[in-house]
Amino acid sequence: MESNEPTVSSNPQRPQLVNWDFAAGSAARLAPAGPTMTPREIAAAVDDLRAQADASVAHVHAISRLDAARDLRDSELLIVDRASWAKANTQSFRVLVEPALNHLAQSKPEILKAASVSLGGNLTGAQLGAILAFLSSKVLGQYDPFVPSRNGAGGRLMLVAPNIISVERELNVDPSDFRLWVCLHEQTHRVQFAAAPWLKDHMTSAISELTTGMMDKADTLSERLAAAAKSLGMPKGEHPGRRSAAVEQWPDGGKVHGTGLLSVLQDPDDKARLSHLTAVMSLLEGHANVVMDGVDARIVPTVKTIRRRFNARGKSRGPVEKLIRQLLGLDAKMRQYSDGAKFVRRVVDQTGMEGFNLVWEAEANLPTEREIHTPDEWIDRMSLTRHG
Template sequence: MSLTSSRLSGLVDWDLAAGTAAKLAPAGPRVSPRRMRETVESLRAAADASVAHVHQISRLDAAADLRDSAVLVVDRATWSRANTQSFSVLMQPALDRLVETRGQALTAATAALGGRLTGVQLGSILSFLSSKVLGQYDPFAALAAGTTAPPAGRLLLVAPNVLEVERELHVEPADFRLWVCLHEQTHRVQFAAAPWLRGHMIEQIGLLSESMVDKADTFAARIAEAARSVGSGRLTGAAGRADGAAGGTGILGILQDEQEKEIFSHLTAVMSLLEGHANVVMDGVDAGIVPTVRTIRQRFNARGAHRSGLEKLLRQLLGLDAKMRQYSDGSRFVRGVVDQVGLDGFNRIWDAPGNLPSEHEIHHPADWVDRLGLTGRR
């Protein structure tokens, strides 16, 4: 019997993915229940306190009222389960396309087997990430079936990871927690300031995933080539740019045609903007807000030098090093635009999808300023 849309959910076993992540995630720091409760309360207070600072630094009026989304302080297992809900939303267009184009060749049995395998693989990835992420704004989970997430999304703060990193860095806990919350609350404000942004990202990710499904016959070979590129140190971090090699290898090697590469380039630019802007806001605080901010910045930025070889490889495979480049590339873009046209001029970026920068403009902010016809500081 061929697969029908009613059995679509069986293509990925989301519950198995969440359960696998919970089982495989490394144990968090050992603390007493009382200490953990104090940490949770402290993170909630820091999240609340950070909103006013984000408002002041970003000048985005959306920061004045964030009642359409929630702040949740979670453990690693809960973070993983929350992300399976987000993935289910983002992968829905690809799964729909798969049933549409290959449903006749898929039986319920093969779909269930594939769903279990995919669930275990996704759970393994989430187990690693769940021990690294300090916080995350999730605008997509509200669209998942059966979820009770607020309509605009939710901000997740991963308490054991915050505890672990602040101990590792030997920094003042209250300062570090506020510093982390400034970054994550900025993401929350970005989506509130640009309510069209969630739908735009879902559309673009859907187009990319649908295109890759249409070329599924060659996907395994492209994945293998990407893995070989990683193994030989030729990983491509973003569209059109390679670390030590010409484009077309590594992650970019998975993308087959110009449409896929253009969508990937656009998504890279959007993520660079979001991460860079959050970093600029986070770094916009001074010692009057976060007294030990300089120490936190220095020690946090130096963490990468102490990672093991295995962790560095996993970070390459999962694209985390590319994400770190998004922080720096996006920060330079934001600062470059603000230097030319001021903060109010930069904030035009949240008005419409057409105002989002291209990947070229991320590296050449003056070209974005010229395209939007902005002149002089405001």
């Protein structure tokens, strides 16, 4: 498997709240073993994954009609194992979190120091490693725009070979067809950031603002946790993280019902930042799913079988995995796929792919979270003409 070793800078004088190397090492140790394969089988699978990834680009271009798909040389394609995927994500988290930690070190050094002493970099590293170890056996692929590739300013597209092979065996589907189908989704993310070169900096800034805003209020965390516990009706002394709260978002075009912790722990500015990031992620995931589902049997001969078996796969998860997925927010991410895809399909149906592709031209064209659920409002805001 392939790896990448980017340089990620930090302030060596600042108390280290997370031991990133320890997180990567913990994830590598805890990650479940992949499928049993001989060296020859591994080499053949890697070659085929790379071939399917290359083949998918032309199909992404034909379906998305984004000219950026013609030239992806500034980003990088990596075929990785579970440990390498986990290590790459510690690098991404570090890039995204370091600015907020540096800000906290300057604005409230006593809080950062106290947190570092009480938690310890190894403890937080171990916790992050455990999470990444679980996820490392679930993720089929990922485009990481935040850590530059060896080819330039673009990011890294990672295909997690053990997971793709495990799922194709579990579903008993044609390996090459399944690999091409997966690559269509993942290559679409690569094309999105190539089509909108401003998107990486926009997302980095938005994430930094959210994390910095939350850390600015770190000294009131205990009070806000107490308020969360009270709002959830918990007995005194029970930690809110031990109880789940169902939140049904946007059932009536804009209201949020339920008692989600985020609605209690964040001020209005934090909520607005999170709402914007949720909308962007829903757009990216939904668009990738629409492209993925835009193929027919002429491109992926067994696509109907793959879709049916893959969609049914989630129903067989055990109770422990379901609980972990809920705690990590993975079910919410799956709703992003669905909500975003509905937005994309509605806009394309009403305005054509050319109308939808206005979304990649400027930050102002990104949909709001409300517009994701009411796409006609985005169409009207963009002054697009509806078909028919």
